[in-house]
Amino acid sequence: MQTRYLHVLQSLTVFLVLEVGYLQAWREISKTCAAGCEAFGNCNQELGICECPFGRRGDACEEHTLGACRSSNSSKAMVFYGDDHPKSCECIQQLRSYAMSKDRPGGEYLLSVHKWSFKYCYEHKGKPAEEQYSDPPKANDPNVVWKKLEDRRLEIPFSIMNQPLPTDVSPMEECTNRCNERGSCVKGSCKCLQGYEGPACENLHHKGEGCFNKCSLRGVCTGGFCHCQKGYWGMDCSRSRAYEPDPNNIFEVSGHAYSRTSLKIYRYELPSYIAFFLSQNDWQFIYDRLYAAFESFFNSFSADNVTRTENPFEANLFYIPDFGYTFYRNAGDSFEYTRRAVHYVKMTYPQFWARNQGKDHFMWISGDVGACWLRDEVEVQNPIKIVHWGLQVDSSDYNRMPHYHWVVKHPVNKEYHCFKAEKDVVAPCWLANSAHQLSQSELVYQEALAGKERRYLLFFGGSIRRQQFEYSGGARQAFDEHVISKHHSEILIGGGTESYREATFCLSPYGDGWGSRIGSILQNACIPVIVQEFVHQPFDDVLDYEEFALRLRVEDIPQLLEILKSVSKDQIQSYREKMYAVHKGFHWEPEYGGEAYNYTLKSLKRKLMNMWSLHYFKH
Secondary structure (H helix, E strand, C coil): CHHHHHHHHHHHHHHHHHHHCCCCCCEEECCCCCCCHHHHCEEECCCCEEECCCCEECCCCCEECCHHHCCCCCCCCCCCCCCCCCEEHHHHHHHHHHHCCCCCCCCCCCCCCCCHHHCEEEEECCCCHHHCCCCCCCCCCCCEEEEEECCCCCCCCEEECCCCCCCCEECHHHCHHHHHHCEEEECCEEEECCCEECCCCCEECCCCCCCHHHHHHCEEEECCEEEECCCCECCCCCECCEEECCCCCHHHHCCCCCCCCCCCEEECCCCCCCCCCCCCCCCCCCCCHHHCHHHHHHHHHHCCCCCECCCCCCCCEEECCCCCHHHHCCCCCCHHHHHHHHHHHHHHCHHHHHHHCCCCEEEECCCCCHHHHCCCCHHHHCCEEEECCEEECCHHHHHHCCCCCHHHCCCCCCCCECCCCCCCEECCCCCCCHHHHHHHHHHHHHHHHCCCCCCEEEEECCCCCCCCHHHHCCHHHHHHHHCHHHCCCCEEECCCHHHHCCEEEEEEECCCCCCCHHHHHHHCCCEEEEECCCEECCCCCCCCHHHCCEECCHHHHHHHHHHHHCCCHHHHHHHHHHHHHHHHHHCCCHHHCCCHHHHHHHHHHHHHHHHHCCCCCCC
16 A cells, blocks of 8 residues: 555646756756866866867866877967878877777777878888877988888788988978967968967967867857866866756656757767867868758757756756768768767666667767668667668568678668668758758749759769669669660759759659758759668658658669659659749858758657657667
8 A cells, every 4th residue: 555655646746847847956066176177178067077179188177188289398289180281109109009909800990091191101210109299390301211011900010111201391490489389280381270360370269160069158169179177177168067966856867857848958068089070181071961850950059048957957958969971981980989989878877878778879870871781789779870872672672682782781770770760860961052952942932833844854963883783772773774874865864953953753762871862852843853772862851852852662663754744744743843842941151041850750759659659669
């Protein structure tokens, strides 16, 4: 009887906490950090630890983990790690150790080695490792040995070059004030690290360029790191409050008082040695903007005062912002980096991870093949993945993929392999110049909805790759054989953005992973003809694709033109009306009308409901 009474009382309290809300009494806390922390870092008052710039660690950021990637031992010397000019060989060794664990040889470097400058390095004769700074030597300096990287093994092998490497980068001493150790000396002039400006890089960039959200106007951007004003912390200085449960509230203490109605997301603040927004070169934070959706999501979420919460105890989803793309790029192996970020969260925030064994956590994996690199480890597989390529294929269907795509030769999971529709999210890529594109789309849709005739029945703007059947699951090769080879005057092959506007239908196969074609098709009022077997499309869990697109199989391609001609004018009009209603969901910039962020939240909420409803049991 007493047990039943307690159960009823607990249930009543849960109802009051969740539906009324006034019983919640979270307590604000403010933990202190080590003395001297804020000289170089920020005090995270939630954990009581110092957030350090990239290349620094320690209780007060006093340790240099990438010391050889600085130009000197000056306290203001910044870490340079890009591939636009050669570094010391010790710097490359430190970067390699920084990125990879020794239990898994092979894989990618921390940074690109495709440019000539990062395949070569120099070593100062007679100097210990701690003095092997990346201050470019003079030409023919007899105290320097130039070396070349031979391959990509964990223990980096070098071979000595017969002659010095010619380079435009000069020794730092040849520039005014050594560019204040904040830039490179290029032919006698300073080229400043992002965030700095002036003839000698003596000034901070007044707009805070080079940091997320310009540090929320609460800090200064120093080499990509937000050095926050006192009392603020986080990747963009957006954190100022921390909480703990009220010890007198049993449901807060037990971790059951999180929201069951509205979406509430807490963002982890990962240290720079776990996650940092890396630049590909030495001077600007640039990368292929096609993959910038993860950055746009981060910025929109940071400003979302409705969905975001600084209180992890009331959150029902947890965001791991690992910025992995800037480490492994579009084609690199994402596993080691992802595992490291997830493990850090699990160890640092065990109470939130344990709530659902990480299944209520999510992270972006923006590479070409999404989560296909990940291994079948529960810790890595449990979180929700936001990807651009939703390949979901059971092991029994591998032989139906022409020549087997390389990602299924060593399956991550035999049940679904790369993507699980019940828990993962497919998001669109970032389309450039949304302001112009969306304004143009309005005009294009006005004409299309008014019934303006288009010159061609079908358009395809991609390559064929005749010998790479696995590249598109055989779709491109079948299209080449059964459609292009017939020399139909009703189809258009190749062209720019305007070409989409000349056809009623546009072919959309995949290509060794995801592509940007679906977004470009929709913004030009062209009806998508999707031939992507086993692949989920962006937001197909919250968008009714059957209302605005055709989904065909490779075996349908021989009859493709007949199928398209059978679509009535009324149906074409209906497709266009539905496309117009959703096309902004494939744009990320909300200031210009993009709605991709909102659709991502909607999809995440759907996955959360799936988890609560036990629609899937395993990772």
